[in-house]
Amino acid sequence: MHRVALITSGGDGAGINSMIEMLARYEGIDLYGFHDGYDGILVNQPIHLTKTHCANHSLDGAHFLRTARSKLPFTKDGRQKIIQSLVEQEFECLIVCGGSGSQIAAKQIHEEGMNTLFIPMTVDNDVIGTDYTIGYDTALNHILNIIANIQNTATNMPGRIFMVEVLGGNVGNLALESALAGGCDLAIIPEYSSNREQIAKKVQAKLREKQSLIITCSESAYDSKDYQAGDQGVSFSIADSIEHLTGIRVRKTVVGFYIRAGHPSNRDAIIASKLGYFTAATILSKDFGKMIAIKKDAVITVDYKELDFSASTTNQENIDIAKNLNLLNS
Ligand SMILES: Nc1ncnc2c1ncn2[C@@H]1O[C@H](COP(=O)(O)OP(=O)(O)O)[C@@H](O)[C@H]1O
Numbered sequence: 001m002h003r004v005a006l007i008t009s010g011g012d013g014a015g016i017n018s019m020i021e022m023l024a025r026y027e028g029i030d031l032y033g034f035h036d037g038y039d040g041i042l043v044n045q046p047i048h049l050t051k052t053h054c055a056n057h058s059l060d061g062a063h064f065l066r067t068a069r070s071k072l073p074f075t076k077d078g079r080q081k082i083i084q085s086l087v088e089q090e091f092e093c094l095i096v097c098g099g100s101g102s103q104i105a106a107k108q109i110h111e112e113g114m115n116t117l118f119i120p121m122t123v124d125n126d127v128i129g130t131d132y133t134i135g136y137d138t139a140l141n142h143i144l145n146i147i148a149n150i151q152n153t154a155t156n157m158p159g160r161i162f163m164v165e166v167l168g169g170n171v172g173n174l175a176l177e178s179a180l181a182g183g184c185d186l187a188i189i190p191e192y193s194s195n196r197e198q199i200a201k202k203v204q205a206k207l208r209e210k211q212s213l214i215i216t217c218s219e220s221a222y223d224s225k226d227y228q229a230g231d232q233g234v235s236f237s238i239a240d241s242i243e244h245l246t247g248i249r250v251r252k253t254v255v256g257f258y259i260r261a262g263h264p265s266n267r268d269a270i271i272a273s274k275l276g277y278f279t280a281a282t283i284l285s286k287d288f289g290k291m292i293a294i295k296k297d298a299v300i301t302v303d304y305k306e307l308d309f310s311a312s313t314t315n316q317e318n319i320d321i322a323k324n325l326n327l328l329n330s
């Protein structure tokens with residue numbers, strides 16, 4: 001039997017239970033989970049994630065394990081404490097499910113003495129070395145439901161400008177993809193200039209072509225560096241500039257944290273299940289120091305050493321399409 005520890009770290013992502021449940025039911029894996037991310041390894045008792053414990057909850061929006069952000073992995077001393085605790089509890093490996101920050105910590109902990117595997121999970125879809133992160137599709141579906149309703153009211157009461165602000169951290173994937181999928185008129189994303197006047201002029205020009213406009217906006221589209229992940233409300237200041245120039249009131253919706261939970265979409269559940277399945281196989285072959293990732297719709301393993309942390313994680317195809325359609329704040 002392989003005695004394995006698992007945590008979720010950083011923002012939650014719908015679908016992760018499917019991944020955990022798949023691991024729990026795999027022959028030869030003895031799975032334990034800690035609540036509260038990296039901190040939890042030191043302060044919480046491990047929960048035995050058996051097949052029975054996980055049964056019938058794989059599609060729950062509430063995770064088997066609570067997730068958290070933690071100061072510990074930022075220092076070598078903190079990482080050593082994590083490693084020591086896992087060694088004392090005789091774990092062979094730590095599985096970390098999380099986003100880009102959790103990935104850095106998983107790599108460091110692996111290099112400094114404890115086997116790790118990393119599973120990409122975040123609504124931002126901004127993890128180096130994978131095309132996909134668990135939770136992204138469910139989040140997009142939530143946003144699209146909102147955009148669909150806004151399209152209805154835009155049809156019913158024409159002549160308006162709507163602004164939909166979405167999460168995404170420092171990357172514009174959610175705002176960009178939902179704008180493309182939802183037929184929106186502009187996606188304001190942090191990868192391009194957030195100059196308020198320029199954006200307002202672009203909106204004014206678009207009003208000559210269309211009666212109502214729907215704009216998506218990333219939470220991080222600040223014109224200064226004064227942004228912390230999770231800050232909400234930047235769309236209000238952009239809307240001010242648009243109102244000033246066009247004389248039209250902007251109707252705002254801040255989607256916020258609603259998109260991070262709920263039962264997972266099929267895409268999230270099946271990708272998570274497959275990642276769980278291949279993670280189990282990777283554990284059995286003791287092939288540690290890897291991320292179990294998605295490339296071109298297939299599951300692959302990526303050695304931490306191959307990760308290029310300078311690469312962009314914004315979907316390039318979406319950028320190209322949006323540029324050609326003049327949908328960006330560029
Ligand atoms: N540069 C880093 N070095 C070491 N650990 C990190 C680093 N960045 C993040 N972490 C760890 O991963 C956790 C989650 O990272 P965060 O960026 O908040 O979310 P996510 O992993 O979803 O991107 C942090 O709370 C911290 O414990």
Ligand SMILES: O=P(O)(O)OC[C@H]1O[C@](O)(COP(=O)(O)O)[C@@H](O)[C@@H]1O
Pocket residue numbers: 010011012098099100101121122123124167168169170219228229230231260
């Ligand atoms: O939940 P918090 O701590 O307020 O963080 C908000 C951030 O979490 C996210 O929802 C997900 O980000 P991570 O997956 O990187 O943690 C971001 O879109 C958002 O900026």
